[in-house]
Amino acid sequence: GNSVTQMEGPVTLSEEAFLTINCTYTATGYPSLFWYVQYPGEGLQLLLKATKADDKGSNKGFEATYRKETTSFHLEKGSVQVSDSAVYFCALSDDTGGGNKLTFGTGTQLKVEL
């Protein structure tokens, strides 16, 4: 079956530090990959996505590249801000069978301090 593995948190960084949150996946077929962000007390927001191998998704300074050879979709940002503090979820969508179901990782909490 499909699965997503994320690095455990919390990840604590100083403002302007470089961020990497690792994500690897196992899937049948050719999944689409997503990063969602959940700010405290809120729902999930789509941060970025990639639908095929070697695609790079980017948004708000975050980026992730779909690496089929390593089955990875690591999230990076060059300079984090306090406002980036949130929980980040990696997910895949595999429409095998027409279900379009999302499989989520466990989430990684990011804390950015001044």
Added chain:
Amino acid sequence: SAVISQKPSRDICQRGTSLTIQCQVDSQVTMMFWYRQQPGQSLTLIATANQGSEATYESGFVIDKFPISRPNLTFSTLTVSNMSPEDSSIYLCSVGVSAGGKTQYFGPGTRLLVL
């Protein structure tokens, strides 16, 4: 994208009672989904709500406990029945849009506490 609203945003309920959560989207969508997020956990899909047909439930979730309605292409409800403290969670609806509905957008969630 899509703009999704949920009602109520939060509630505190007594065990044994039921709560119906509403999900409204600003455009017609084929696929709507209901998820549960238990405290400090990731999201688990409860069911896929299809307009004009019965919802499709994931393993571990049953219609008697989580009945779902999907009367049209912009609205769905999820009922949490005969609640117990273990049902305390965030319940989120999402819609599938873009090519083939592969990209899902989420509502703000309903925070439920069962005493």
